[in-house]
Amino acid sequence: STEWFKVKLSDGVRDLRLSYKSYKISDDGYQLTITLKDIYYPVEVDLNYKIYEGLDLIDRNSTIRNTGSDSVLLETMYSANWVCPYGRDLTLTYMTSAWNNEYNLVKQPLNQSAVLLESRAGVSNATAFPYFAVDKNATEDSGEVWFGSLQYSGNWQIKAGRDRNACPQILGGISDFNTTYSLSAGEEFTTPVFTGGYVNKGFGESKRQFHDYIRKTSKSVWTNKVIPAVYNSWGTFDFNIDEKLLLDQAERAKEAGMEVFVIDDGWFKNRNNDQTSLGDWEVDKNKFPNGLAPIVNKVNELGLIFGIWIEPEMASEDSDLYRAHPDWILKYPTRQPVKRRHQYVLNMGREDVYEFTVNWIDKLLSENNIGFIKWDMNRFLSEVNWNFETGGPDEEVYIKYVKNLYRIFDHISEKFPEVLIENCASGGLRADLSLSKWCARINRSDDEDVMDGLKLNEGFTCVNMPKAAGGACHLRHSPNGMTRRTIPMKRMAYTSMLGGFSVGYDLRRLSEEETEELKRYVEIYKEIRETTQLGDMYLLSSIYDKDAPAVIWQFVSKDKEKSVIFVFANNKGDMGWLEAIKLQGLKADKKYNISLRGVDDKTFDFRPTAGDTLMKMGLTFNIERMLDDDSTFGCFAVILD
Numbered sequence: 001s002t003e004w005f006k007v008k009l010s011d012g013v014r015d016l017r018l019s020y021k022s023y024k025i026s027d028d029g030y031q032l033t034i035t036l037k038d039i040y041y042p043v044e045v046d047l048n049y050k051i052y053e054g055l056d057l058i059d060r061n062s063t064i065r066n067t068g069s070d071s072v073l074l075e076t077m078y079s080a081n082w083v084c085p086y087g088r089d090l091t092l093t094y095m096t097s098a099w100n101n102e103y104n105l106v107k108q109p110l111n112q113s114a115v116l117l118e119s120r121a122g123v124s125n126a127t128a129f130p131y132f133a134v135d136k137n138a139t140e141d142s143g144e145v146w147f148g149s150l151q152y153s154g155n156w157q158i159k160a161g162r163d164r165n166a167c168p169q170i171l172g173g174i175s176d177f178n179t180t181y182s183l184s185a186g187e188e189f190t191t192p193v194f195t196g197g198y199v200n201k202g203f204g205e206s207k208r209q210f211h212d213y214i215r216k217t218s219k220s221v222w223t224n225k226v227i228p229a230v231y232n233s234w235g236t237f238d239f240n241i242d243e244k245l246l247l248d249q250a251e252r253a254k255e256a257g258m259e260v261f262v263i264d265d266g267w268f269k270n271r272n273n274d275q276t277s278l279g280d281w282e283v284d285k286n287k288f289p290n291g292l293a294p295i296v297n298k299v300n301e302l303g304l305i306f307g308i309w310i311e312p313e314m315a316s317e318d319s320d321l322y323r324a325h326p327d328w329i330l331k332y333p334t335r336q337p338v339k340r341r342h343q344y345v346l347n348m349g350r351e352d353v354y355e356f357t358v359n360w361i362d363k364l365l366s367e368n369n370i371g372f373i374k375w376d377m378n379r380f381l382s383e384v385n386w387n388f389e390t391g392g393p394d395e396e397v398y399i400k401y402v403k404n405l406y407r408i409f410d411h412i413s414e415k416f417p418e419v420l421i422e423n424c425a426s427g428g429l430r431a432d433l434s435l436s437k438w439c440a441r442i443n444r445s446d447d448e449d450v451m452d453g454l455k456l457n458e459g460f461t462c463v464n465m466p467k468a469a470g471g472a473c474h475l476r477h478s479p480n481g482m483t484r485r486t487i488p489m490k491r492m493a494y495t496s497m498l499g500g501f502s503v504g505y506d507l508r509r510l511s512e513e514e515t516e517e518l519k520r521y522v523e524i525y526k527e528i529r530e531t532t533q534l535g536d537m538y539l540l541s542s543i544y545d546k547d548a549p550a551v552i553w554q555f556v557s558k559d560k561e562k563s564v565i566f567v568f569a570n571n572k573g574d575m576g577w578l579e580a581i582k583l584q585g586l587k588a589d590k591k592y593n594i595s596l597r598g599v600d601d602k603t604f605d606f607r608p609t610a611g612d613t614l615m616k617m618g619l620t621f622n623i624e625r626m627l628d629d630d631s632t633f634g635c636f637a638v639i640l641d
Helices: 202-217 243-256 293-301 320-324 351-367 394-415 450-460 489-496 512-534 611-616
Strands: 005-008 018-025 031-038 043-051 057-066 072-083 091-096 104-109 115-119 128-135 145-150 156-162 168-174 181-183 188-190 194-199 230-232 260-263 305-310 314-316 343-345 372-375 420-423 441-443 536-541 550-556 563-569 594-597 635-640
Touching (some): 005 057, 057 202, 091 115, 104 450, 128 156, 128 168, 128 202, 145 168, 181 188, 181 394, 202 536, 230 243, 243 260, 243 512, 260 372, 293 305, 305 351, 450 489, 489 512, 512 550, 512 635
Parallel strands (some): 230 260, 372 420
Antiparallel strands (some): 005 072, 018 031, 072 181, 091 128, 115 156, 128 145, 145 194, 536 550, 563 635, 594 635
């Protein structure tokens, strides 16, 4: 396919005609490489395929190699072309995104003319998420689905349509927007992995395939461990933090049952607002006269993991870093650089910027017992070029930026393997599958309103593990900072339990009753998280169902011995009545004990019930109106064991 790899050869020819050369199968039998070569020019291409035990997924990517003495210019560098079986009435599913409004599921016919899905902002989820699915009348739990996700954190494209014979095909890889890559003699280039699969049990099974894939391929030790309950200072205090305040909050966080204590933005020198100091990663001695040590030590003495916020890819104009290295930012030398959110983007593609970044992060982690990093990235890339500094092609900056970003994450993962990394980019704007290798927690969105959270979570979990759904402050003071909605603590807590529980209260302001209520929710989170985070997810009732009175999620442990069901009022009326909830994934012959959380005003005497009955007849609540405590915010959980 001329679209798959487009090259410009030294004599001006822009064509590849590839023929078979050889193949190789790895010793374990899970990886196949087919090598092709051009019939005339010294160019070879490896087609790489990798499969995994127990998964109906294939990793695909390509390596193009210049075996000659003249340079070869890559103009298009796609990873794979997926071909689905022919069908007339096929549906394409994809996700659109924007700040505070990520992972919107969109369905439309798979037409002859291709749909172009892409991000051109330098991050992977700016306008769309690198994901597709094709089906014919599939539902959440039935039907055939062909699906995939491109593993790349920069600019990308996916073209979904049909060829000239109406055969469905999905082509994707690195975007060719302002991007080429020159291969010198003997050099090769490998495209990002494009993971795709097929299931015949509906969209839910495709999601579980991705979740198990992440469990198998992640480099983070936290991916296969439960996520601790996180306290983060940002939800209440913004930049207004100091040693005394945080020492007090740490003690209160411990009392509430929290397990990680994170100092967010505002800890480094002169950082009193968002207009200054990015790049100057030294502790602010006015706020912390004794450095970070007293807080780190106190947090560790309390038995908590200490965490810290960083934004390594940025520099403020008012910073020592920018004054010393104005050439390090993305800008044109003949133009005034463009600021967004009062900050510039460092050119991470430069080797000196990479070295600076690795060194200061290494120093920070080596000198302090830090077990949690919140890595933020709060603006898009613009003016992407080398600033006349290297003499290299400007069209390679986007690619080299992402390469060095991955190198930094690799360094952290290899040298500090116990550190839990949270991936944040203005919320979820870089929540792609690739970063799940290093980041076991993801800021799903800057919108942490619980009413929006259920919709965000449904798209997010099409690829990402439910447990990864993070953020600074799922539980925070009302009204919500984004939506101005006043939300009960109960609804915030149960929504938070779908992912990784986080709190952003000023704990001094909670009454004794509120403090005790918070403790109860933390205890429930710890009680159920092995099932919700290490087990399988089932979406039983979708927020996209306009008639459903409730959104219902179920989690089942891998051994099928336990299950947790969350029920959230969907503000659709029905006066709080619920139909029988037909469960999934249980052991048919096991009798499950049933208990409820969040409905203390109702009394039930559930008898042990067989899994087969719960799956075929459903979980019933007799004549109780389960969601009548509040028509908008009603919610509860069911535990089976």
